[in-house]
Amino acid sequence: WNSAAEALSERSARRAVGRFLKEVFPPDASVVRRLTETVATGESRSEPEGVVERGDHRLVPVSIVTAPLFGRDGTVEAAVAVLRDLSRIRQLESEVRRGETLAAAGRMAVGLAHEVRNPLGAIRGAVQLLRRELGADSRLAEYTDVLLTEVDRVNRIIELLLDLARPVQLRPVPLNLHQLVERVALLSEEAARERGITIVRRYDPSLPPILGDEDRLLQVFHNLVRNALDSMPAGRHLTLTTRVSLNPLFGKMDVGAGPRNMVEAQVADEGAGMPEAVRARIFDPFFTTKDKGLGLGLAICHRILEEHRGAIQVESVEGRGTVVTCFLPIVK
Known part of the structure; x- marks a missing residue:
C-alpha cells in the first residue's frame, strides 16, 4: 500500500x-x-x-x-x-469531445451570423424610420422600442455564438490573481448584499504572478461569481479562494514549453448543487438549467481558460453546493 x-x-x-x-x-x-x-x-x-x-x-x-x-x-x-x-485520460477524452462540439457550434455560428445579421440590420433600420414617422408621442412608439430592444438582443446572442467560433485573441501579461478576483468581488458585493449572501475571501498572500489576459480572465470570474450568486438563497456564503495548486491532475501542466506549476482560483457556493448528469454537460454549448439563458457562458469560460493553457474543474454535491476551480500557469 x-x-x-x-x-x-x-x-x-x-x-x-x-x-x-x-x-x-x-x-x-x-x-x-x-x-x-x-x-x-x-x-x-x-x-x-x-x-x-x-x-x-x-x-x-x-x-x-x-x-x-x-x-x-x-x-x-x-x-x-x-x-x-485514468482520471487524466478521461479528462483529455472529454476535452477532445468538447472541442469537437465547440468547433461544430462555431461553424454553425459563422453561417448563422451571415444569414441573420443582414436582415436584422434591415429590420432595425426600418423600425427606426417607422419610429421617426410615428413620432415620440404616438401610442405605437412603445412597440417600436420593443422591436429595437429585441433586435439588439438577437445581435448580442449572435456575438456570443461568434465568440465560440473566433480564435481567442489573448494579450498575456504578468498579472496579480488576487487583484483580478478582488475586482470581481468588489463589483459583486452589492448584488450579494441584496440577496443576503456573504462573500468570503481566502487569498494566499504568497501567490506568484500568473500569465494571462486581464479582460478575458475578468470575463471568466464575473461569469462564475454571477452563476454562484444565482444558485444560492439568502443567508449562504460565496467563498473565493486562491492558492498554489497541489491538484494531482492540474497542479502541473504542459503549456507548450515544458511543465509549469499552476495556481488555483476557486469559486465555491452553498447552493443546491447538481446531479452528475448535469455536471457532465455544463460546458456543452446551449446546455442550461436556467429559465433564462443561452447556455453559452460556461462554454466560453472553458474556451478562454483552454487558450490560457489552463483548465477548469467543477465538483458538485447535491444539497451542499458547487466548487468551480480555475487553473492558470504561473509566470516562469
Missing part, C-alpha cells in the same frame, strides 16, 4: 495495512473482485475500466491488473494489484 495508493483511495497505509480487503473497499468493488478471483484461480486478472471509491465517496476511474504470489510449494499465498488512475 504505497503513497500512490494512499493518494488514489484517500486511505492511509495505517488504515489499510493488516485489514481485510472488504474492510477497506466495498465488497463489490472491482479491485476486490479481481483479487479474489486471482487468489482463487492462481491466474492474473485485468480490468481496463474499473472504479475505486475514494474516502469522499467519489468514484475514480482506474485500470486494474492483478497477479498471484506463489509460495515455495507452488500454492497461491497472496495476490498483488496494480491500479492506474
Whole structure:
C-alpha cells in the first residue's frame, strides 16, 4: 500500500495495512473482485475500466491488473494489484469531445451570423424610420422600442455564438490573481448584499504572478461569481479562494514549453448543487438549467481558460453546493 495508493483511495497505509480487503473497499468493488478471483484461480486478472471509491465517496476511474504470489510449494499465498488512475485520460477524452462540439457550434455560428445579421440590420433600420414617422408621442412608439430592444438582443446572442467560433485573441501579461478576483468581488458585493449572501475571501498572500489576459480572465470570474450568486438563497456564503495548486491532475501542466506549476482560483457556493448528469454537460454549448439563458457562458469560460493553457474543474454535491476551480500557469 504505497503513497500512490494512499493518494488514489484517500486511505492511509495505517488504515489499510493488516485489514481485510472488504474492510477497506466495498465488497463489490472491482479491485476486490479481481483479487479474489486471482487468489482463487492462481491466474492474473485485468480490468481496463474499473472504479475505486475514494474516502469522499467519489468514484475514480482506474485500470486494474492483478497477479498471484506463489509460495515455495507452488500454492497461491497472496495476490498483488496494480491500479492506474485514468482520471487524466478521461479528462483529455472529454476535452477532445468538447472541442469537437465547440468547433461544430462555431461553424454553425459563422453561417448563422451571415444569414441573420443582414436582415436584422434591415429590420432595425426600418423600425427606426417607422419610429421617426410615428413620432415620440404616438401610442405605437412603445412597440417600436420593443422591436429595437429585441433586435439588439438577437445581435448580442449572435456575438456570443461568434465568440465560440473566433480564435481567442489573448494579450498575456504578468498579472496579480488576487487583484483580478478582488475586482470581481468588489463589483459583486452589492448584488450579494441584496440577496443576503456573504462573500468570503481566502487569498494566499504568497501567490506568484500568473500569465494571462486581464479582460478575458475578468470575463471568466464575473461569469462564475454571477452563476454562484444565482444558485444560492439568502443567508449562504460565496467563498473565493486562491492558492498554489497541489491538484494531482492540474497542479502541473504542459503549456507548450515544458511543465509549469499552476495556481488555483476557486469559486465555491452553498447552493443546491447538481446531479452528475448535469455536471457532465455544463460546458456543452446551449446546455442550461436556467429559465433564462443561452447556455453559452460556461462554454466560453472553458474556451478562454483552454487558450490560457489552463483548465477548469467543477465538483458538485447535491444539497451542499458547487466548487468551480480555475487553473492558470504561473509566470516562469
